[in-house]
Every structure is written in structure tokens, then in C-alpha cells.
Amino acid sequence: MQRERVRAMLLVVPLLLFIGVTFLAPLGMMLLRSVHDPVVADALPETLGVLAEWDGEGLPPEAAYAAIARELTLAREERTLGQVAGRVNRVESGMRSLFTRTARGLPDVTAGPWRDVMVELDEAWAQPAVWNAVRATGQRFTARHYLNAVDMQRLPDGSVARQPEERRIYLALMWRTLWVSGAITLLCLMLGYPIAHLIAHSPPRRANLLLLLVLVPFWTSLLVRTTAWIVLLQTQGVLNDILVAIGLIGDDGRLTMIYNMTGTIVAMTHVLLPFMVLPLYSVMRAIPPRYMDAAASLGATPIQAFRRVYWPQTLPGVGAGSLLVFILAIGYYITPALVGGSSGQLISNMVAYHMQTSLNWGLAGALGGIMLAGVFVLYVLYDRLVGIERLSLS
Amino acid sequence: MPALTSTAGTRQVPLGRYAYLTFCALVFLFLVAPILVIVPLSFNAEPYFTFTEGMLRFDAEAYSLRWYREIVENEEWRRSLVNSLTIGISATALATVLGTLAALGLANAHMPARRLVTGLLISPMVTPVIIAAAGMFFFYSSIGLGQTHLGLILAHTALGIPFVVITVTATLAGFDRNLTRAAASLGAGPVRTFGKVQLPLIAPGVLSGGLFAFATSFDEVVVVLFMAGVEQRTIPRQMWAGIREQISPAILAVATFLIGFAVLLLFAVEWLRRRNASAP
Numbered sequence: 001m002q003r004e005r006v007r008a009m010l011l012v013v014p015l016l017l018f019i020g021v022t023f024l025a026p027l028g029m030m031l032l033r034s035v036h037d038p039v040v041a042d043a044l045p046e047t048l049g050v051l052a053e054w055d056g057e058g059l060p061p062e063a064a065y066a067a068i069a070r071e072l073t074l075a076r077e078e079r080t081l082g083q084v085a086g087r088v089n090r091v092e093s094g095m096r097s098l099f100t101r102t103a104r105g106l107p108d109v110t111a112g113p114w115r116d117v118m119v120e121l122d123e124a125w126a127q128p129a130v131w132n133a134v135r136a137t138g139q140r141f142t143a144r145h146y147l148n149a150v151d152m153q154r155l156p157d158g159s160v161a162r163q164p165e166e167r168r169i170y171l172a173l174m175w176r177t178l179w180v181s182g183a184i185t186l187l188c189l190m191l192g193y194p195i196a197h198l199i200a201h202s203p204p205r206r207a208n209l210l211l212l213l214v215l216v217p218f219w220t221s222l223l224v225r226t227t228a229w230i231v232l233l234q235t236q237g238v239l240n241d242i243l244v245a246i247g248l249i250g251d252d253g254r255l256t257m258i259y260n261m262t263g264t265i266v267a268m269t270h271v272l273l274p275f276m277v278l279p280l281y282s283v284m285r286a287i288p289p290r291y292m293d294a295a296a297s298l299g300a301t302p303i304q305a306f307r308r309v310y311w312p313q314t315l316p317g318v319g320a321g322s323l324l325v326f327i328l329a330i331g332y333y334i335t336p337a338l339v340g341g342s343s344g345q346l347i348s349n350m351v352a353y354h355m356q357t358s359l360n361w362g363l364a365g366a367l368g369g370i371m372l373a374g375v376f377v378l379y380v381l382y383d384r385l386v387g388i389e390r391l392s393l394s
Numbered sequence: 395m396p397a398l399t400s401t402a403g404t405r406q407v408p409l410g411r412y413a414y415l416t417f418c419a420l421v422f423l424f425l426v427a428p429i430l431v432i433v434p435l436s437f438n439a440e441p442y443f444t445f446t447e448g449m450l451r452f453d454a455e456a457y458s459l460r461w462y463r464e465i466v467e468n469e470e471w472r473r474s475l476v477n478s479l480t481i482g483i484s485a486t487a488l489a490t491v492l493g494t495l496a497a498l499g500l501a502n503a504h505m506p507a508r509r510l511v512t513g514l515l516i517s518p519m520v521t522p523v524i525i526a527a528a529g530m531f532f533f534y535s536s537i538g539l540g541q542t543h544l545g546l547i548l549a550h551t552a553l554g555i556p557f558v559v560i561t562v563t564a565t566l567a568g569f570d571r572n573l574t575r576a577a578a579s580l581g582a583g584p585v586r587t588f589g590k591v592q593l594p595l596i597a598p599g600v601l602s603g604g605l606f607a608f609a610t611s612f613d614e615v616v617v618v619l620f621m622a623g624v625e626q627r628t629i630p631r632q633m634w635a636g637i638r639e640q641i642s643p644a645i646l647a648v649a650t651f652l653i654g655f656a657v658l659l660l661f662a663v664e665w666l667r668r669r670n671a672s673a674p
Contacts, residue, residue: 001504004502004503004504005504005505005506007499007502007584008499008500008502008504008505008506009499009505009506010499011495011496011498011499011502012495012496012499012500012505012511014492014495014496015492015493015495015496015515015555015559016496016511016514016515018492018551018552018555019514019515019517019518019552019555022530022548022549022551022552023517023518023526023530023552023553024514024517025533026526026529026530026531026532026533026534027521027525027526027529028529029529029532029533029536030525030528030529030532031529033532191421191424192421194414194417194418194421195418195421195422198414198415198418210422212660213422213425213426214425215660215664216426216429216653216656216657216660217425217426217428217429218660219609219656219657219659219660220428220429220652220653220656221612221613221630221633221649221652221653221656222613222615222630223613223615223630223633223634223637223649223652224428224432224633224649224652224653224656225428226637227432227633227637227645227646227649228427228428228429228431228432228649229428230443230637230641231431231432231435231443231444231646232427232428232431234443236442236443236444237443237444238431238443238444238445241444241445270424270425270428273421273424273425274425302410327520328520330522331521331522331523331524331525332522333522333523333524333616334615334616334634338634338637338638348522348524351524351525351528352524352528355528355531355620356620361532364528365528368522368524368525368528368529371522371525372521372522372525375520375521375522379513379517379520382520383509383513
């Protein structure tokens with residue numbers, strides 16, 4: 001018994017370690033970044049020490065001015081000033097230029113009092129808001145990014161409030177991601193259910209052939225399929241050409257079907273449809289046709305027989321397919337990025353934006369963390385309902 | 395009365411059935427439309443993404459192999475093919491070995507915390523890939539593997555492992571434990587039993603898991619976007635650049651090649667699945 005147990009564990013441990021290092025550690029690092037940001041704390045330790053005693057109203061003592069003057073000069077020499085200024089700028093706009101301008105002017109000054117020197121360099125140093133921003137970003141561990149990710153912010157007095165109207169974007173984007181994923185799931189179910197039924201109840205040879213029509217797109221590269229939808233849907237594309245040729249629309253009335261939400265929904269439905277059809281098919285195949293015959297012979301109309309006999313038996317497949325499609329849709333990145341334009345972007349695209357363009361990695365981590373939590377809940381649900389080991393794809 | 399309802403029924407049913415079949419046909423068309431469009435357009439003699447009049451008249455002049463010539467001669471596409479194959483094959487080998495061993499352990503009735511371990515091993519499949527890619531970008535850069543082939547191989551191995559674990563576990567579920575007991579009673583050690591009895595029987599499952607892992611790596615672009623430098627660009631990365639920057643029909647030629655490749659993979663997996671199903 002004990003030996004068997006050890007043997008089983010020895011077989012699993014190498015892979016567990018491998019996944020731990022190559023996959024789980026990176027995820028952990030991403031999540032850590034969403035709550036941990038030491039840049040400002042490392043660059044301005046003395047300043048933050050003085051500010052810890054400050055009540056947040058009026059101006060901080062001369063010691064704070066002296067400390068920040070010294071530390072800004074040092075940061076400029078060590079070339080970390082840009083990073084520090086960028087961090088503070090995210091809490092209070094205008095800080096980036098204030099910091100760089102001040103640090104540039106400081107070396108010309110040799111003696112204090114530093115408060116007068118700095119206010120001389122820039123009047124903004126006489127505003128408590130600046131100091132509050134420095135103190136807020138100086139915390140090593142912070143909930144700031146998560147607050148930001150749900151359109152909230154911490155006010156200088158420590159209370160939490162909603163972001164001003166024009167800066168509320170993430171909650172709306174999360175809702176959009178959820179409803180788009182829901183719509184795609186529903187579309188996949190509506191399109192996938194009938195064809196899964198047709199395949200499941202066809203004679204073997206025809207069933208295999210029809211299954212091929214589902215599997216070939218399934219195995220085809222995602223980028224190939226996305227390219228194909230661009231070719232099909234763009235203004236000068238195949239579908240518009242056909243519509244113009246048969247006279248349904250005029251040449252100047254070509255439809256915009258791509259680089260917007262329509263493009264995202266069409267292409268994603270196409271990509272995810274096989275994930276709905278395959279689980280449905282495997283459940284439907286196991287339903288004996290006798291049941292429907294029995295229902296009919298007992299006087300049920302086809303609709304009644306479907307509703308009372310067939311549909312309930314396919315529910316495990318409906319649940320499995322829908323959950324899988326929904327989970328995959330929530331995290332989708334490539335398709336919206338390529339065919340979504342600006343109106344068809346989802347939460348993943350915002351994570352990518354903060355990773356690559358705005359370089360606000362903490363916020364990217366927080367958005368990712370929220371997404372991960374959502375997917376985790378659905379994953380556990382899937383495990384309860386279907387069993388993850390049955391997440392089979394062929 | 396019964397006669398009446400039955401005639402009404404026969405008149406109703408075919409109509410509903412035709413609607414149902416037409417709907418199904420349209421869905422199948424939706425599924426294969428992209429492929430139907432890409433393959434012929436890749437032979438377009440003109441740099442357009444739509445059918446020219448000549449193509450519709452089946453004019454031989456309207457078709458050409460110029461885009462295929464272009465990708466074969468292009469240094470970047472050639473390098474991306476080499477990268478895709480190197481990374482894909484290495485990641486597949488690693489994922490298959492580690493994944494098969496783990497599946498053997500998971501199939502053991504005495505394995506502790508099986509549900510949790512399975513969940514962890516399969517997590518790369520359901521984690522939104524953008525989050526994994528972002529985390530990997532930080533992590534691999536911090537250990538000096540950013541912008542290296544090795545880093546990408548490790549990352550792709552992690553993404554391919556769930557497929558190996560799932561397929562091999564499924565194959566092992568149908569495996570007759572008495573066979574290993576028989577081998578053991580005849581004096582074979584565990585390694586010999588595995589090599590001579592178990593492995594040959596689960597080989598189709600192992601291979602198809604490997605093919606899934608390879609397909610995953612071969613089609614992966616998000617991790618590559620975050621982690622690869624110019625030297626590590628793979629085919630999907632090159633296509634991404636093509637779609638975003640200078641879209642040229644050469645992409646359709648590559649796409650056609652990838653479709654052919656997908657069909658090959660599909661047939662290989664189906665063939666293995668059937669062998670597995672017909673195995674004793």
C-alpha cells in the first residue's frame with residue numbers, strides 16, 4: 001500500500017514541479033505585482049519616513065522637503081527618476097513633469113531652506129495633494145490597483161470612492177466581456193445543438209463525414225481562421241462583393257462587419273463552436289432513438305417529445321459545452337485584438353494594453369487577477385458538474 | 395380521428411425537417427466557409443483579397459503560385475518555420491514524457507489528493523492565456539530566459555501538458571490492470587512491465603496527446619508575442635505581424651499550408667483514436 005502510494009507520487013511529482021516552476025510561479029508573480037510595488041518606497045525611503053508622521057493636512061515639515069530634494073537628485077543620478085515619477089503620476093496627474101523638472105533644477109541649489117527652494121522651482125510643492133500622492137504610492141503593498149480595476153480610488157483622507165465619471169472604464173469593460181461571452185455561448189448553443197443532433201443520429205459513414213466538417217475548422221490555426229474572417233467580412237471583402245453582385249446593397253452601401261463588435265462576435269462564435277458541438281455530440285450519441293419513438297407512440301407531438309424527453313437528457317452536454325465556451329470566451333485575446341477594432345475589445349485586450357503600451361503592470365496584474373478569480377469559479381463549477389478529467393477534446 | 399391527425403402529421407413533419415436540414419447546412423457552411431475562401435484566394439494572381447472576375451471565369455491566367463513563391467523565398471518565413479518546428483517538437487517531447495508519467499501516477503488508485511493534482515496539472519488549459527503570457531514575461535525575464543528558445547520551449551510545454559495528461563488518463567481508464575499483474579507474476583520488473591506490456595497498449599493515447607500538444611505549440615501566439623524576440627518568431631507570430639502591419643496575400647498561402655497541416659494532424663489523431671478504440 002505505502003509503496004504503491006510512494007510510487008504514484010514519484011510519477012506525478014516531476015510534472016507537478018515542472019508546472020509549478022514554468023506556469024504557476026509566473027502566474028503568482030503576476031498576481032504579486034498587482035498588490036506589491038516597491039519602486040517609490042525604494043527610491044524615497046527617508047521622505048516617506050518623515051511623511052509617516054505628517055497628518056495629511058497643511059504642508060509637511062521642512063525635513064520632508066530636505067529629504068525629497070536629496071532623494072530626487074539621487075534618483076536622477078541613478079536613472080530611476082522616470083519610474084518613480086511615472087508611479088506617482090498614476091495617482092495624481094502632472095506629477096511626472098513636476099518631478100523631472102524639479103530634479104533638473106535641484107543641482108543648481110546648494111543650501112536650504114528646502115521648502116522655499118522647491119516651491120520656488122514649482123509652486124505645486126505647496127499643495128498637500130502632491131504629498132498625499134507621494135505617500136500613497138510609497139506603500140509597498142497596496143490595494144490601489146484592485147481599486148483602480150473596479151473604477152474606485154482612495155481619497156487623500158483614506159476613504160474609498162468611485163472614480164470620476166470620465167475615468168470609469170473597467171467595470172463597463174467587464175460587463176461587456178461578460179455579455180459578449182454570454183451572447184457567444186448562446187449563439188454557439190443555437191448553432192451547435194441542431195448540427196450535433198444531426199451528426200449524432202446520422203448513419204455512421206455520414207456522421208463521420210459531417211464530424212469532419214466540425215473537426216477541420218477545430219484543428220485549423222486560430223490565426224488562419226481569423227484571417228479568413230477578415231477576408232470574408234471586410235468592406236472590400238467577399239461577402240460584401242456577393243451582396244453587391246446580387247444587388248442586395250449598393251456599391252456605396254457596403255456593410256461594416258469587421259473591426260467592430262460584429263467582427264469579434266462572428267469570428268469568436270466560429271472559433272468556439274466546435275467546443276460546443278463536441279460535448280453535445282457525445283451526449284446525444286448515447287441517447288437511444290427508442291425513447292423518442294416511445295414518446296411519439298404515447299401521443300406526444302414532436303415538440304412535446306423534444307421538450308419533455310430529448311432536451312432533458314442532453315442537459316449535461318449543454319452544461320459542459322456552455323461552460324467551456326463561456327470560460328474560453330472570457331479570456332479571449334487574439335480574435336478581438338485582430339478583428340475587434342476599438343468597439344470590440346474585451347478585458348484581455350486591456351490587460352495586454354497595460355502590459356505593453358501603458359506599462360502599468362500593477363493594473364494589468366489586478367485586471368488579470370479579477371479575471372483569474374472569475375475563471376477559477378467557473379472551473380470549479382465545471383469540475384463539480386462535469387469533472388475536469390472529462391475535459392476531453394476528441 | 396386518428397387518421398386525420400396522422401395526415402396532418404405527415405404534412406407537418408417534412409416541412410419542419412426541411413427547415414432543420416437547411417439550418418444545419420447553413421451552420422456547416424459557416425464552419426467551413428473560411429477554409430473555402432482562403433484556399434482558392436491563395437492562388438490569386440492579383441494582390442487582392444477577393445475573387446477577381448478572371449478567377450470567377452476560371453481563367454488560368456487569373457491563378458498563380460506567386461504567393462507561394464514569395465513565402466518560400468522569404469527569409470523571415472523560412473526562419474519562422476524552423477522556429478515553430480524546433481519549439482514545437484521540443485515542447486511536445488517534454489510534455490509527452492512528463493505528462494505520460496504523471497498520468498500513470500494519477501491512474502494509480504493509491505494516489506493521494508488526485509482531484510487537486512489533476513486540477514493543477516490541467517489549469518494551463520483553462521487559464522486565460524493572456525494572464526499566463528504576462529506572468530511568463532516577467533518570470534522568464536527575471537531568470538534570464540526572456541527572448542530565448544529555451545524559455546519558449548518551457549512555456550509551450552506547460553501549455554501542452556494538459557492535453558497529454560487528459561488523453562493518456564482517458565486511455566489508461568480502459569486499460570486492463572490484470573495485464574500488468576500477469577506480467578509481474580511472470581517475473582517482469584516494473585520497468586519491463588511498463589515497456590513491454592503497458593506502453594505498447596497505451597501508445598495510441600500517448601501519441602495523440604503528443605499531437606494535441608504539438609498543435610497547441612504550433613498555433614500559439616500570445617506567449618510568443620510577449621516572450622519572443624525577432625530571433626524566436628514563429629509562424630503564428632509572423633502571421634500576426636502580417637495581419638497587423640502589411641497584409642499581403644502571402645498570408646493566405648501560409649494559411650493554406652497550415653490548413654493542410656491541420657488536416658494531416660486531424661487524420662493522424664482520428665486514426666490513433668480508432669486504433670485505441672479497437673484495441674483489446
